[in-house]
Amino acid sequence: MKVSFLIHTIYGIGGTIRTTLNLAEELAGRHEVEIVSVFRHRDEPLFAVDPRITVVPLIDTRPKSPTNELKHPLALQPAEYFPAREARFKEYSKLSDERVRDHYAASDVDVVIGTRPGLVAYVAQFAPGCAVLIGQEHMTHNHHKPELRDELRPHLAAMDAFVTVSEGDAAVWRERMPLPGTRVLSIPNSVPEPMVAPADLSGTTVVAAGRLASEKQYDVLIEAFGKVVAVRPEWTLRICGWGKQKGRLRKRIDALGLYNHIQLMGPRSPIEPEWAKGAVAVSTSRHESFGMTLVEAMRCGLPVVSTDCDYGPREIIDDGVDGLLVPVGDTDAIAAALLRLIDDEDLRRRMGAAALSHARRFDPGPVAKQYEELFADLGAGSGAKAPEARTRVVRTPGPPEADRMGDPDAAGPLRVDCVAEESGAITVTLPGQRPDAGALVCVHPDPSVPDRTFPFDARGRAIIPGDDGFAEGIWTCHTAEAGPTGQRPPLVTRSVDQRGAMRAAQRVRPGAPVRSLVPYVRHGGLALRSWVRPVHAESAAVDVTGRGITVSGRLLGEARLTGDPALLLRRRGKIPGELEFPGARVGTDGFRCTVPLTEPVRVQADAHDVWDLWLRYAPGAEPVRIGRVLDDVVEKGTVHPYPAVDLLKARPLARLRAVLRRLRRRPQEKVTVKIFFSAGNELVINVVDKSGQVTT
Structure with missing residues (x-):
């Protein structure tokens, strides 16, 4: 039979999208399945869509698309058939009314499933009369306001079945909104077996x-x-x-x-x-x-x-x-x-x-079976349900054609699973795909750095060793053979298990260089971030107070702390500068250093001074940058932000006046000091004077 899911958008991230895809993929093994996405706001869905599923976007809202329809005359008029008290009512319009109605007017679908309240209303009004109509409740009875429930009542009464995701909620619906002609039941959401091995529960x-x-x-x-x-x-x-x-x-x-x-x-x-x-x-x-x-x-x-x-x-x-x-x-x-x-x-x-x-x-198999049994009980595909007369309208030009999300038999980008192993090596696997894939090639942006090639074995696995052959930087992963355009296609990721990278610091041997190779997704393809350093100062905690910034960490690699370390600030830009602050040694290889907030402000040379943090680990030794590279997070900046400090607001009034006199500034309270990770995951301090009254 043919099953149609009507969803707000299949192009985002959310529980309803995920469970719709899980169920649709399981049903696609035995039935023809389409997902009708009212809106399309990006080129490709964020979740992978099984190639057996046909995706039908109705309204193009992609900002840069030449077929963007946000200014379509009908899109500027409020919807007439979408419940006015639905949370997303303002996003719907006469254009969405028309597009949904027209799609189903020409449809021979056997089952139509609406996935949110407003779309259940659309299903009730626009689905083919001979189709089995099913409404899904992904929230709860109590979540909806009484006014919305009143609007929904006639539409729910038109459903053959109304499915909630918990028995407790189904009982509430049956008690508080009796629907004599509608079967109200619960079927849980489905979650497929993960593509990664179970957690070992040994971490923190x-x-x-x-x-x-x-x-x-x-x-x-x-x-x-x-x-x-x-x-x-x-x-x-x-x-x-x-x-x-x-x-x-x-x-x-x-x-x-x-x-x-x-x-x-x-x-x-x-x-x-x-x-x-x-x-x-x-x-x-x-x-x-x-x-x-x-x-x-x-x-x-x-x-x-x-x-x-x-x-x-x-x-x-x-x-x-x-x-x-x-x-x-x-x-x-x-x-x-x-x-x-x-x-x-x-x-x-x-x-x-x-x-x-x-x-x-909760595996999709048992859950899909419950739905299939429901379809059969309701007479889907058997002709048992008589068609109802419906008014049809002529479709106006508009939505893109149905998009089958790929052909499982067609050659295309290789989709791979990737695992960062405890040893530091990386395993790349082709899950049930072409056995003649040959090899993967890792490419560094510097053309003087040789490519590295690793063959796939008979089981479709390639092992990338975590050795010293990977120069520091970003390596992109490709197939060995060039495609029709002459370029080597990138390897598209299905899943990337980075757990082994979380223990990179534990693999660093005393006296040996620091190396870390982390797989991740970059622009949709598999990439490796490599760090290779003879000596490295790995930051741990960064503590920010109104007085100063304290950085703690460990010295790793081919050097040892000798005496007490020192932290250096080196200013970028046209006016160089250097500040030095004494630190303390913690244990064998640990350090802790504090930067008083007033010091980089005192010598500020620009409205946006930028200072790099360095560690001098021994007298006369060349300092090393302080950063964080030995974990699974490739780009630290957004994941590990630290609070900014308005230096002057953090001071009591008497001390504020003294600071202002010393800095020769007017009391405008606009000097901000912030520590953060750079694009290279190294610590940087930024001093910003929004008043523009910098005095050196």
Whole structure:
């Protein structure tokens, strides 16, 4: 039979998009499947789309597209058939009304599935009369305002089935909105087996993922993790996702002084390699219709700490067996549950193993089977449902044609899985693809640096050794044979497992050069970031106060600390300068140095002075740059930001006056000092005087 999913957009990142693709891919093995995306705001979907699935974008909103339709006359008029109280009502228009109606007017589809409230209304009004109509609820009954539920009632009554993702929510719908002609039931979202090996749970990282939105209550998680850090300072929290709350959360992290312990990682797709880096997963949502991230984490073998919110978590987690449920908003309970798993490795491993086993019930196979049984019960494809008379309209020119996302039999870019091994080597695998792939070639941007070639073996694997043959810089990975254009096509990544790179510092041998080779995705293709240094000062914590910036770290490579180290600031630009500050030796190879904030301000030569940080590790020794390269994060700047300090505002009034006299400035309070990572992941201090009153 032919199954059609109607979705807001398939080109973004989100739980509804992910679960729609999971279900569509499983059904595509036995049925003809299309995904009708009302909007197309980028060229390619962020999630990989199975080539057996036809994607039909209806309205082009790509900013640089010559067929952009944001100014189409009908796009400027409000929708007539989309519920006015739906959250996305302002994004819909008479153009979307027309495009959806016209698509289904010419369709011979057997099943139409609407994936959000407004699209359920569209399905009720525009789907073919002989098709089985199914509405999906990816939120909850309680999430919707009464006014929207009232608008939806006649459309839900037109559905053959209304599917929620938890039984608890289905029960609420059945109780509060009886729909005699509509079957109301629950079928969970599906999550496929990860493309990466399960987490080994040996690290010190807690992982959370999801939109940076208020309902996820990441502010509660940040406060709770502050309590964890007070007891276990070696542990870190990574939050993956994007959203409008990022700036607010960043300020909260800085205010609590947790910027060395909590990282906002940004969006990550696929997410499984990030879960696999963790030892514990956590969710602090105020409400969850299902809990997609919980299942994803469990499928990677992580025990989960989750708030016991309505409705999904309690139907996913077996409390005390494969995870821990805690009250919503209770920072003490969240911190205690995290510490329980952190402090008890045996418990963590038992729960992780149980999570891995129990989460298999959400595999797309069993979930798709439930949908197929529902389709059959409702008479899909059998002609059992009589067609209804519908008014048809003539379609106006507009949307791009259907786009089948590739042909599985056609030659195209090689899609690979990549793993950073514990040894420092990198394994690149062709998952079930062409056995005649030959070899991969690693290319450095400097043409004087020779390419490196590694053959694929009979199992489709190529091993890249973590040796000294990779000059420092960015290496791009290609196929050995040139394509039709004469260029060697890049290797397109399916997944990149960077776990081995997280332990790069542990592989550095005393007296040996520092090397690190990290695989990552760059412009959609596989790339390797190489660092090779005879001597290296690896930064660890950076502590920022109103008085100074303290940098801690380790000296690694072919040198040793002799006596107390010193930190140098060297100014870039036309007016060179150097400042030196004494440091302290910590243990055998550790250092700690503090830069008083007033010092680079005192000698400021430009409105934007930039100072590089260097470490002199022995008297008379050539200093080395201080940076961070021995982990899995290729570009540190956005992941490890540090708070800026307004030097003058950080001072009491009496001291403020003294500072102003010494600096010969007017009291405009506009001098800002900030430390950050450069593009090369080396530490830099920026001094900015917005008043423009620089005096040297």
